[in-house]
Each structure stands twice: as structure tokens, then as C-alpha cells.
Amino acid sequence: MVNGQSKYDIQAVRKDFPILDTQVYGHPLVYLDNAATTQKPHQVVEAMVQQYYTANANVHRGVHHLSVVATDMLEQSRETVRRFIDAESAQEIVFTRGTTEAINLVASSFCQQEMQAGDEVIISTMEHHSNIVPWQLQAERKGIVVKVIPMIDEGFLCMEAFEELITSRTKLVSVAHVSNVLGTINPVADIIRIAHAHGVPILIDGAQSVPHMPVSVRALDADFYCFSGHKVYGPTGIGVLYGKREWLDRLPPYQGGGEMIGTVSFEKTTFNAIPYKFEAGTPNYVDVTGLAAALEYVEKIGMDTIAAHEAELTHYALEQMSQIPGMRIFGPMVNSQRSTVNDVRGSVISFLVGDIHHLDMGTLLDRLGIAVRTGHHCAEPLMHRLGIEGTLRASFGLYNTHDEVDALVAGIRRVSQMF
Numbered sequence: 061m062v063n064g065q066s067k068y069d070i071q072a073v074r075k076d077f078p079i080l081d082t083q084v085y086g087h088p089l090v091y092l093d094n095a096a097t098t099q100k101p102h103q104v105v106e107a108m109v110q111q112y113y114t115a116n117a118n119v120h121r122g123v124h125h126l127s128v129v130a131t132d133m134l135e136q137s138r139e140t141v142r143r144f145i146d147a148e149s150a151q152e153i154v155f156t157r158g159t160t161e162a163i164n165l166v167a168s169s170f171c172q173q174e175m176q177a178g179d180e181v182i183i184s185t186m187e188h189h190s191n192i193v194p195w196q197l198q199a200e201r202k203g204i205v206v207k208v209i210p211m212i213d214e215g216f217l218c219m220e221a222f223e224e225l226i227t228s229r230t231k232l233v234s235v236a237h238v239s240n241v242l243g244t245i246n247p248v249a250d251i252i253r254i255a256h257a258h259g260v261p262i263l264i265d266g267a268q269s270v271p272h273m274p275v276s277v278r279a280l281d282a283d284f285y286c287f288s289g290h291k292v293y294g295p296t297g298i299g300v301l302y303g304k305r306e307w308l309d310r311l312p313p314y315q316g317g318g319e320m321i322g323t324v325s326f327e328k329t330t331f332n333a334i335p336y337k338f339e340a341g342t343p344n345y346v347d348v349t350g351l352a353a354a355l356e357y358v359e360k361i362g363m364d365t366i367a368a369h370e371a372e373l374t375h376y377a378l379e380q381m382s383q384i385p386g387m388r389i390f391g392p393m394v395n396s397q398r399s400t401v402n403d404v405r406g407s408v409i410s411f412l413v414g415d416i417h418h419l420d421m422g423t424l425l426d427r428l429g430i431a432v433r434t435g436h437h438c439a440e441p442l443m444h445r446l447g448i449e450g451t452l453r454a455s456f457g458l459y460n461t462h463d464e465v466d467a468l469v470a471g472i473r474r475v476s477q478m479f
């Protein structure tokens with residue numbers, strides 16, 4: 061760090077993202093909605109354009125040149141994902157539409173085979189709807205029971221209560237690595253260890269972790285881990301489900317169609333090997349190329365560098381925002397040592413100011429060119445727990461700067477004064 065600024069060349073990085081030059085209502089765009097989706101560097105867009113221009117053909121099914129090239133690209137990208145999250149084998153990487161589809165896949169296949177009526181899945185108070193509703197659908201269909209780890213007021217999961225929730229009927233735990241509302245970095249290594257000590261496998265929703273910190277599914281010993289491409293500077297419509305080989309081998313397919321089969325007759329169908337068993341139909345291979353380009357892009361900067369930059373920025377923002385009269389920040393407050401920010405809080409800051417409605421504040425910030433998210437952030441049960449209807453949420457990415465935090469803080473002050 062030099063004068064509180066991270067040493068990495070952020071201005072050079074920002075040049076890779078043409079959209080950051082956008083003007084909004086005569087102001088430079090300050091894009092602080094990265095938890096919803098991130099902007100794309102030209103390297104990602106160009107990788108996809110190049111594939112459409114030079115290597116577009118349906119994969120796996122052709123002997124012709126272009127099909128072979130496209131298939132090789134798909135499988136190389138799978139290897140890139142494997143390396144990025146440190147899985148043991150590329151066969152453990154299933155491409156999905158995103159985190160949501162990955163969780164639905166596990167909910168559907170796992171519940172179909174591994175769960176009976178009365179069996180339990182444990183989620184947490186701070187889950188995104190996409191890690192709540194798929195289990196509720198299974199509760200309706202199969203009579204499984206959904207149990208919820210409570211949260212203490214400071215925005216941490218109550219670990220004692222978690223262990224007490226586990227019974228002989230608990231078949232799976234499914235929790236977020238990082239909360240998309242509170243920024244809390246959950247102690248997933250401990251959660252996994254406890255679950256495993258009871259013989260229970262675990263799914264981690266990595267939608268808000270993979271873009272912001274190094275993740276090793278092997279070090280964590282996660283059974284399933286998923287994330288979305290568009291939150292890690294990649295394209296929309298593509299995501300990843302990692303599953304340990306023994307689980308993917310064991311679970312039944314999620315959807316039926318081309319590519320997921322071994323042989324088909326009207327009497328009986330056999331299924332393909334993993335990961336293809338879970339990838340029915342033409343895969344989204346061009347977006348896979350974009351995802352791999354995005355992962356290579358962030359790898360080049362370095363996930364440690366990104367994490368350090370965002371932690372420093374978050375710390376600075378928390379410090380500055382705390383000084384605004386009427387400011388209420390949700391989630392863990394860490395203001396002693398910078399280094400600890402990284403351990404418990406990601407780069408998401410949800411807040412309210414006085415009794416100003418979040419929608420009003422968000423709309424007026426937008427007039428100043430500042431893009432923040434407003435609402436319940438697809439976490440209505442968490443809003444109920446906090447006793448609020450919604451928040452504003454600023455979330456940082458690798459290209460955000462101290463000047464942008466200053467613009468946010470000045471914007472909040474200005475809007476507050478208007479009320």
C-alpha cells in the first residue's frame with residue numbers, strides 16, 4: 061500500500077472496461093452494483109466475438125474441423141475453471157446457466173435420490189432466494205424439511221445453533237460463502253468441518269465469493285460449490301457447479317436430452333459420464349469461452365491483489381460512510397485493523413440513512429451518476445430478520461476507486477440534505 065492506495069495499476073485496469081467511461085445525467089458513471097453483476101473487460105467480449113467469427117460450431121457432435129476446435133475450446137475452458145477453483149478433476153466441473161441453476165440441479169437430483177419425506181436440509185438466515193426456494197419446492201414435492209441457521213444481530217451466523225440443528229435426518233447443508241446483503245464472509249471451512257463430522261455433505265453458494273477472493277474447493281473440502289460467470293466479469297447465462305466426483309457419479313441427471321445420454325432406445329436410456337450427464341442439450345459454449353477469458357483475466361491481476369484492493373476500499377468506505385449523520389450500516393462492522401476486514405466482510409455494504417426510503421435515495425444517487433442497488437436483494441427472509449423492507453447496497457469490484465467511494469459519500473450527504 062502507498063498512502064492508503066493499493067499499488068496495483070487500477071487506471072490501466074479500468075481501461076479494459078469501456079463501459080466505465082459512460083456518462084450518466086452528465087456525471088461520470090460510478091458503478092457500485094457489482095454484487096448484482098460486474099462489467100466486462102474487452103478481453104472477455106473479444107474472446108467471444110472471435111469464437112463466433114472463427115470457431116463456431118456445435119460441440120461434441122461433429123467430426124468436422126470447426127466442431128473439433130469448438131469442442132477443444134470448451135474442454136480447455138473447463139480445465140481453466142478447474143484450475144481456478146482448484147478442483148481435482150475437470151470432470152467435476154458442470155456448466156450451468158448460473159448459481160441459481162446449479163442450486164436447482166443439486167436440490168432436484170440430490171432430493172430425488174438421497175432424501176425421503178421428513179429428511180432435513182439446513183440453510184441459513186442470510187440466503188439469497190436462489191438458495192431458499194429450490195429447497196422449498198422440494199419440500200412441497202417430497203416432504204423434506206428446511207431448517208434455518210439463525211443469525212446474531214452483528215450479522216454472523218450462530219454456529220452453536222447450527223450444530224444443534226443437525227440431526228440424524230439431516231441430509232445436506234447449503235449455505236452462502238458470502239452474504240450478498242451483509243457482506244458477511246461465513247466461516248465455511250468450519251461449517252463444512254462440522255457438517256462432515258456429522259456425516260453430512262454440503263453445498264456452498266459461491267456467487268459472492270468467487271469474484272472476490274481465492275477459492276480452493278479442495279482446501280475447503282466442499283462437496284458442491286457453485287458460482288455465476290456474470291458476477292466474475294464474465295458473460296451472463298453461464299455458471300458452474302463443482303461437485304465431488306463421487307457425488308456427481310452417484311446423483312441422477314437433472315434434465316434429459318442430447319449429450320447427457322450413453323445410449324437411447326424407447327425401452328431404456330443409459331447416461332453419459334460426468335460432467336456430461338448433467339449438461340443436457342447444446343452447451344452454452346461461447347459463454348463458456350467468455351467465462352474462461354474472465355477467469356484468466358482476474359487470475360492475471362491475481363485474486364489476492366483483488367481481495368486486498370477491495371478490502372482496503374471497503375474499509376475506507378465503511379470509515380467514510382459511518383461519519384454520515386443517520387447512517388445505518390448492516391452486517392459486520394470492522395473498523396479496528398484493516399487486515400481483519402478481509403476475514404469477516406466482503407466488499408458489499410448495505411445501508412439506510414435516517415428515515416429516507418431506499419428507493420428515493422437510490423433514485424437520487426442515480427441522478428448523480430451513482431449506480432447502487434435498492435430493495436430486498438432477493439433476501440426477503442433476511443430483511444424480515446433485520447426488521448426492514450429493504451436497503452441501499454453499494455458493492456465494489458476490482459475497478460472501483462477511492463474517488464468513487466468519495467463520490468458515493470458526497471452523493472449520500474447531498475441527498476440526505478435534500479430530505
Ligand SMILES: Cc1ncc(COP(=O)(O)O)c(C=O)c1O
Pocket residue numbers: 095096157158159160161188190191236238239240265267268288
Ligand atoms: C449469494 C447469491 N446467491 C445466488 C445468486 C443468484 O445468482 P444468479 O442470478 O447469477 O443465478 C446471487 C445473485 O445475486 C447471490 O448474490
